[in-house]
Amino acid sequence: MNGTIDLLFWQLFAAYLFVLILVVIVRIRGIPREKEIFIASIRMTLQLILVGYLLVYVFKYTHPVYTLLLVATMLAFSIRTIIKRAKGNLSYAMKRIIAFSMTSGILVSLIFFIFIVLQLEPWYEPRYVIPIAGMIVGNSMTGIALGVNSLIEGMHIQKDKVEAALMLGAKPKAAARNIVNQAFDSAMLPTINSMVGMGIVFLPGMMTGQILSGTSPIVAVEYQIAIMLGIVGSVSLSVILFVQLGYRTFFNHRSQLDLEGSGKIQR
Amino acid sequence: MFRLKGVKVKGILSVPELTIIRNTITCIVGESGSGKTSLLRLLNQLDSPDEGEIWFDQCPLSETDPIEWRRNVVMVPQAPIVFKGTVGDNLQIGLSFSDKPAASDERLMQALHLVCLEKGLAQDAENLSGGEKQRLSLARAVLMNPMALLLDEPTSALDEDTANKVFQRLTAFIRENGKTLVIITHSRSIADTYADLIIEIKDGMPQVDGRVYSERND
Numbered sequence: 001m002n003g004t005i006d007l008l009f010w011q012l013f014a015a016y017l018f019v020l021i022l023v024v025i026v027r028i029r030g031i032p033r034e035k036e037i038f039i040a041s042i043r044m045t046l047q048l049i050l051v052g053y054l055l056v057y058v059f060k061y062t063h064p065v066y067t068l069l070l071v072a073t074m075l076a077f078s079i080r081t082i083i084k085r086a087k088g089n090l091s092y093a094m095k096r097i098i099a100f101s102m103t104s105g106i107l108v109s110l111i112f113f114i115f116i117v118l119q120l121e122p123w124y125e126p127r128y129v130i131p132i133a134g135m136i137v138g139n140s141m142t143g144i145a146l147g148v149n150s151l152i153e154g155m156h157i158q159k160d161k162v163e164a165a166l167m168l169g170a171k172p173k174a175a176a177r178n179i180v181n182q183a184f185d186s187a188m189l190p191t192i193n194s195m196v197g198m199g200i201v202f203l204p205g206m207m208t209g210q211i212l213s214g215t216s217p218i219v220a221v222e223y224q225i226a227i228m229l230g231i232v233g234s235v236s237l238s239v240i241l242f243v244q245l246g247y248r249t250f251f252n253h254r255s256q257l258d259l260e261g262s263g264k265i266q267r
Numbered sequence: 268m269f270r271l272k273g274v275k276v277k278g279i280l281s282v283p284e285l286t287i288i289r290n291t292i293t294c295i296v297g298e299s300g301s302g303k304t305s306l307l308r309l310l311n312q313l314d315s316p317d318e319g320e321i322w323f324d325q326c327p328l329s330e331t332d333p334i335e336w337r338r339n340v341v342m343v344p345q346a347p348i349v350f351k352g353t354v355g356d357n358l359q360i361g362l363s364f365s366d367k368p369a370a371s372d373e374r375l376m377q378a379l380h381l382v383c384l385e386k387g388l389a390q391d392a393e394n395l396s397g398g399e400k401q402r403l404s405l406a407r408a409v410l411m412n413p414m415a416l417l418l419d420e421p422t423s424a425l426d427e428d429t430a431n432k433v434f435q436r437l438t439a440f441i442r443e444n445g446k447t448l449v450i451i452t453h454s455r456s457i458a459d460t461y462a463d464l465i466i467e468i469k470d471g472m473p474q475v476d477g478r479v480y481s482e483r484n485d
Binding site for chain 1: 311312313314315329333334335337338339341342343344346348350351360361364365404407408411
C-alpha cells in the first residue's frame with residue numbers, strides 16, 4: 001500500500017467515540033470532569049484545524065519571516081505555560097530567567113539542528129523547521145516546568161539546610177548545590193526515560209507520522225534518532241541555564257536567603 | 268567588638284544600644300519569641316536590620332563581605348542540621364563550605380571530644396540522636412576556628428550533666444584561645460555560671476540587670 005489514506009469526514013468524526021467513552025466513564029464513576037473533557041476536545045479540534053490552515057499558508061508562501069514568527073509564537077506560548085503551571089507566584093526575575101533559558105536553549109539547539117544536522121536549503125524551510133521546533137519547544141517546556149517546581153519546592157523544604165550552610169560561610173552556590181542538582185535531575189528524567197522506552201514501549205509521534213505518510217521506516221528512524229538527540233541537547237541546555245541562574249533569585253545581594261523575593265509557594 | 272545602635276527588626280527587635288565585648292562570653296536569655304534568635308541572626312548577617320547599624324570595631328557590618336564574615340563569626344542554629352554522609356563528612360563540610368583546607372582525623376576527634384561526643388568518624392550522621400546531632404553541629408563550628416561563635420541554645424536537647432560538661436569544655440576552649448562566644452540559653456544557671464555578661468531580651472528590647480541597656484550605660 002502506497003501513499004496515505006485521506007480520512008473522510010465521517011471517519012474522523014467516528015474517532016470522537018473515544019471521547020464519549022471517557023465521558024461515560026467519568027459520569028458513571030461520579031467524577032465531575034465532563035465539562036473539561038468537552039472543552040479540551042473542542043479546543044484540541046479547533047486549534048489543530050486553525051494550525052492546519054496556517055501551515056498550509058506558510059508552506060505555500062514560504063518566507064523566513066513566517067517561519068520565525070511561528071517559532072517565536074510557539075516559544076512565547078511555552079514560556080507562558082511554564083509560568084502559569086508553576087506552583088508558586090514567580091518573581092519578575094524568575095520569569096525573566098525562564099524566558100531567557102528557554103529562548104537560549106531552544107535557539108542554540110534549533111540552529112545547530114538546521115545548519116549542521118539537516119543542512120536545510122533554504123534554512124527556513126517551514127516543512128522541517130516548524131515540526132522540529134515544535135518538538136524541541138514542547139520537550140524543553142516540560143523539562144523547565146518540572147525544574148521550576150522542583151527548585152521552588154526544594155528551596156522551601158530545605159530552607160533550614162540552606163541557611164545552615166550559609167551560617168558556616170558557604171556561598172549561595174554551594175548552599176543551594178544539592179537542590180539545584182535535584183531540580184536538574186527531575187527536569188531531565190522524562191527525556192531520559194523517553195529515550196529508554198523509545199521503539200520498545202512506544203513509537204514516537206514524529207516517526208509514526210512519517211511512516212503513516214508513506215516514508216520508509218528506516219528514514220523515519222534516522223530522523224527520530226536525530227530529533228531525539230536534538231531534544232536531549234535542547235532540554236539539557238535550557239534546564240542547566242535555568243537552574244544555574246534560577247537559584248540566585250532566592251538570595252539577596254547580602255547572600256541572605258530571601259524566599260519572599262522569588263517563587264512563593266501557594267498554600 | 269559588636270556595637271548595635273538604633274537597630275530594629277520588623278516589630279520583633281528594638282535595640283537602642285548594645286555592645287558585646289571581644290573575647291568574652293555573653294549569654295542572651297529571655298522568653299520564647301522575645302527576639303533572641305533574631306539578634307543572633309543579625310550578628311551572623313543572616314538577616315539585615317530594617318533600621319540602624321551594627322558595627323564591628325569601627326566598621327559597619329553592611330560594608331563587610333557577608334560570606335567572609337560568616338566564616339569568621341559562625342552561627343549554630345537551635346535545630347541541628349546534619350548533611351548527608353558520615354560524622355567525619357559533617358565535620359569537614361564547614362571547612363569545605365568556607366574554602367578552608369580539610370582537617371586531619373586527629374583534629375576531627377579533638378573537636379568531637381570537646382563537645383563530649385564519643386562517636387566514630389565513619390558513623391552515619393543521620394542515625395545520631397537529637398542531642399548527638401546538636402553536639403555534632405557544635406563541633407563542626409568549633410573546627411572552623413572562627414573569631415566568634417554564635418550559639419542558639421546549643422544544649423537544649425542534652426541532659427543537665429552533659430550540658431554542663433559541654434559548657435565547661437567549650438568555655439575553657441573559648442577563654443584559652445581568645446575567642447568570643449554569644450549564647451542563647453533558657454538555663455539561667457548556665458548563664459550565671461559561665462557568662463561575663465547576661466543580656467535579657469524582654470519584649471524585643473535588650474536589658475541588663477532589669478534595665479534597658481542604653482539606660483544602664485547612661
